[in-house]
Amino acid sequence: MDQAQRAAPQDEAKQNGDPENRQRQNDASGEGQNNDEKKPSLIRRHPFWAAGIVLALIAFGIGGYFIWLIYFHPYETTDDAFVDARSFSLAAKVSGYLDDVAAADNAHVEAGAVIARIAPRDYQIAVDQAQAQVESARAAITNAAAQIDVASAAIEEAKARETSSAAALQFAKDEADRQRQLQQGGAGSLQTSQQAESNLRQAQAAYAEAQANISSAMKNKVAAEAQRTSAQASLKQAEAQKESADQNLLYTTLTAAQPGRVVKISGAKGQFVQAGQAIAMFVPDEIWVTANFKETQLADMRAGQPAELTIDAYPDHVLNGKVDSVQPGSGTAFSLLPAENATxxxxxxxxxxxxxxxVDQWPKDVSIGPGMSVVPTVTVRPRH
Structure with missing residues (x-):
């Protein structure tokens, strides 16, 4: 028990430590605190590195500003752009069976090139009929002109007979007066006087007949002139029908009105097509780019400004062009169903x-058409 009592104070002394050990520990901790307080900061320990980092940040900021000023500030770009063209459908103007489709899918054709043909036989028959009507109307005009000439000659003949009958009438009047006077004087016979009166009546009848012939000949001439007028009107009508038939015959051949490409051919040989039915689409050579810029990008955009374009399908082809015009209104304002914002x-x-x-020059070695995506970059401000 004495040993246990002696061991307990020793253990307590070990835990609390003797005064000398505690003094040494306090001295050591005080020295560590003094060392920490005397240690300099990182910037003081590495002033050149700190200054270099600050200068690098300043240079980076200045460089970033100049990069923005040179490579971003002068330009406006958008990815909402596409190749555009005034494409239209090729439609038959007359009905019939397709006799041939000369153009191939996606082929380029020049102006006047044949695209398709409709069987022309029925329309050639119509042309022949119209030509016959024209010739008939011309013959009627010729016949009417001849009748007018005959009537004119008959008028002249009737006038000559009138002149002759007028002279004969005058002679008959004189003879009748003379025989009447001789009979009254007793120098002439009654028979001679009666014969002179008869001759007078015959001369009067002949004169009246000559006048009637003149009137009849003049009426015949008027009728012939009316026939000629009618024949001339018939000729104009026949010529109009002939022109219409000729046009319909020409419409059986569908040709390209301008250079371009024939796409989406739906017609085939032997197919019956109605007038107005589309058999293909046509894309003219004249194409451009429609770029839908945000309205906040238009402050400095003007016609004539240079533009650089890349096509998504052919990124290795960089194209040059210029702004042609800016639409006076948003795209939705001219759509079929414009937006209604009154909500x-x-x-x-x-x-x-x-x-x-x-675009200044489209590439010739690739196929470019409407709807293809384009990324245009327009220089709207001067480069510094």
């Missing part, structure tokens, strides 16, 4: 405005 929960949305960009 109670209106949310302002930045609108897109179409800008037409023409």
């Amino acid at each position: 109670g929960n209106y949310v302002k949305v930045t609108q897109r405005v179409p800008v037409k960009i023409v």
